[in-house]
Amino acid sequence: MNITGSRPIDRKERLLIPREPVPKQSPEERVHNFHEVYLGYDEESVVVEATRCLQCPAPQPCTLACPMHNDIPRALWHVSQGEFFEAYQVFRETSTLSEVCGRVCPQERLCQGSCVVGAHGGDPVYIGKIEAFVADYARKNGLLRLEPAARTGRTVAIVGSGPAGLHAAEVLALRGHSVDVYEAWPKPGGLLYYGIPCFKLEKDKVVALVERIEKLGVRFICNTRINAPGQPSVDDLLAQYDAVLLAIGSGVPATMGIEGEDLPGVWKSIDFLVATNLPKSDLPPGMPVPEVKGKHVVVVGGGDTGSDCVRSAVRCGAASVTLSYRRTEAEMPGRAEDRQFAREEGIKYEFLTQPVRFIPGEDGHVAQIEMRRMKLGEPDASGRRRPVPIEGSEFIINADLVVLALGFWPDDRFVKGVPDLETKKWGEIIVDPDTGKTSRVGLWAAGDAVNGADLVVTAMAGARRAALNIDAYLKVLTEVYRAMGIEGSTSDEKAPVAA
Numbered sequence: 001m002n003i004t005g006s007r008p009i010d011r012k013e014r015l016l017i018p019r020e021p022v023p024k025q026s027p028e029e030r031v032h033n034f035h036e037v038y039l040g041y042d043e044e045s046v047v048v049e050a051t052r053c054l055q056c057p058a059p060q061p062c063t064l065a066c067p068m069h070n071d072i073p074r075a076l077w078h079v080s081q082g083e084f085f086e087a088y089q090v091f092r093e094t095s096t097l098s099e100v101c102g103r104v105c106p107q108e109r110l111c112q113g114s115c116v117v118g119a120h121g122g123d124p125v126y127i128g129k130i131e132a133f134v135a136d137y138a139r140k141n142g143l144l145r146l147e148p149a150a151r152t153g154r155t156v157a158i159v160g161s162g163p164a165g166l167h168a169a170e171v172l173a174l175r176g177h178s179v180d181v182y183e184a185w186p187k188p189g190g191l192l193y194y195g196i197p198c199f200k201l202e203k204d205k206v207v208a209l210v211e212r213i214e215k216l217g218v219r220f221i222c223n224t225r226i227n228a229p230g231q232p233s234v235d236d237l238l239a240q241y242d243a244v245l246l247a248i249g250s251g252v253p254a255t256m257g258i259e260g261e262d263l264p265g266v267w268k269s270i271d272f273l274v275a276t277n278l279p280k281s282d283l284p285p286g287m288p289v290p291e292v293k294g295k296h297v298v299v300v301g302g303g304d305t306g307s308d309c310v311r312s313a314v315r316c317g318a319a320s321v322t323l324s325y326r327r328t329e330a331e332m333p334g335r336a337e338d339r340q341f342a343r344e345e346g347i348k349y350e351f352l353t354q355p356v357r358f359i360p361g362e363d364g365h366v367a368q369i370e371m372r373r374m375k376l377g378e379p380d381a382s383g384r385r386r387p388v389p390i391e392g393s394e395f396i397i398n399a400d401l402v403v404l405a406l407g408f409w410p411d412d413r414f415v416k417g418v419p420d421l422e423t424k425k426w427g428e429i430i431v432d433p434d435t436g437k438t439s440r441v442g443l444w445a446a447g448d449a450v451n452g453a454d455l456v457v458t459a460m461a462g463a464r465r466a467a468l469n470i471d472a473y474l475k476v477l478t479e480v481y482r483a484m485g486i487e488g489s490t491s492d493e494k495a496p497v498a499a
């Protein structure tokens with residue numbers, strides 16, 4: 001299958017092919033459900049879209065711009081020939097989470113942002129949507145058959161099951177190592193499960209990829225928070241496993257430090273997203289669930305998390321939803337497409353505003369916010385113009401549900417509990433950039449725990465470097481043990497480390 005039969009198609013012709021639109025739910029429809037907005041390509045339209053790829057000579061800008069350095073032109077060539085599984089395998093040479101990256105990567109500033117079709121004035125090739133299609137195609141048709149290498153007898157513990165932990169677990173298990181993944185939440189997946197909303201990434205995809213990794217022999221030990229009181233420590237893991245990877249993310253929510261922040265009805269973004277997007281059975285026991293229907297919701301914060309919160313609130317039947325951001329839209333860090341979708345879904349944006357205090361009603365529940373208007377000053381360290389309060393500009397708005405989406409910090413308490421682990425000022429773990437090695441022998445780190453709150457794809461890229469280096473280290477270790485006459489043991493012969 002290709003669009004010109006056996007006739008070759010040159011670059012000029014490819015440039016004339018208009019972008020194939022991806023069908024999506026209308027705003028009127030999607031505000032009533034949590035299903036993904038994009039419905040995805042079918043087999044015919046994905047072939048046409050992939051044919052738009054100019055097959056640029058190396059070094060291809062799209063491949064360079066992808067933190068995983070996926071060989072995108074080669075994958076898209078296969079798609080243009082109707083060879084969808086072959087295309088998926090090309091992505092898998094470098095990335096194991098195509099079903100995720102195809103959906104949630106900010107492609108407009110990575111692969112698609114570098115697409116040469118865009119430089120010629122056309123719409124960049126929809127690389128992300130094509131990647132998601134081939135991953136779904138392989139999964140739906142049960143085409144992927146993974147064969148791990150022979151067991152090496154070496155063992156690895158991974159702390160955290162987000163994209164960094166999942167990617168490393170799959171890479172290491174395929175190389176024959178026994179891998180245990182320790183996770184604090186009840187289910188594996190990290191922010192892919194407990195964070196990113198279903199309308200961007202439906203959870204069945206995350207469940208399927210966890211099952212795929214489990215089939216390789218990886219054990220997920222959930223409801224276990226390493227280094228917490230009464231739970232196993234990193235040193236316990238280092239004593240039992242040959243190598244340990246810290247993939248704990250950067251999950252401590254930032255706070256404002258203002259009056260009323262702890263009032264009932266003022267929610268932290270992750271708690272709000274988890275409780276509104278997931279069934280109760282997936283929540284830790286006792287986790288509260290907000291009553292959103294009919295409420296006037298105000299979300300504070302201009303990043304992707306803020307967009308995710310406002311759009312979740314709309315889907316829960318809020319009476320009104322407003323996003324307050326202290327700068328202007330030009331300085332917003334989140335994806336423009338998410339804001340466009342949010343506006344289509346009826347969300348109101350209040351720029352250059354910042355809460356001063358949250359005010360309770362007679363029942364003690366948040367009822368109003370005192371806001372202050374801001375103006376833009378000189379650029380700060382981030383290069384964006386600093387928000388400066390306008391004195392005397394305070395005003396009151398009604399809000400009976402507030403969500404704080406202010407960003408995330410690394411878990412300082414966790415890292416302080418690991419002796420001799422070097423970290424940066426705010427708790428990001430310091431690693432060798434080429435290998436992911438930390439300052440402790442036998443201990444690697446990757447993902448948001450190293451980068452600070454960032455992206456799925458950058459978390460995976462670090463995890464890949466760390467996993468490949470762990471694999472090399474374990475090979476050397478095996479040789480050393482062999483020379484000493486010591487056999488390895490697989491971790492499934494041992495119980496996971498218990499508290």
Ligand SMILES: Cc1cc2nc3c(=O)[nH]c(=O)nc-3n(C[C@H](O)[C@H](O)[C@H](O)COP(=O)(O)OP(=O)(O)OC[C@H]3O[C@@H](n4cnc5c(N)ncnc54)[C@H](O)[C@@H]3O)c2cc1C
Binds near residue numbers: 159163165195
């Ligand atoms: C609401 C939201 C939306 C986002 N949307 C996007 C998006 O659209 N596109 C994108 O690219 N990125 C997005 N991101 C960012 C992306 O999710 C993260 O960059 C990515 O998940 C980081 O991967 P990670 O594996 O390093 O950490 P995480 O996904 O955070 O996983 C870390 C895991 O470690 C576990 N853990 C932590 N401490 C311990 C411990 N002591 N013991 C055991 N387990 C522990 C945590 O419970 C968690 O499950 C979003 C983030 C948020 C919060």
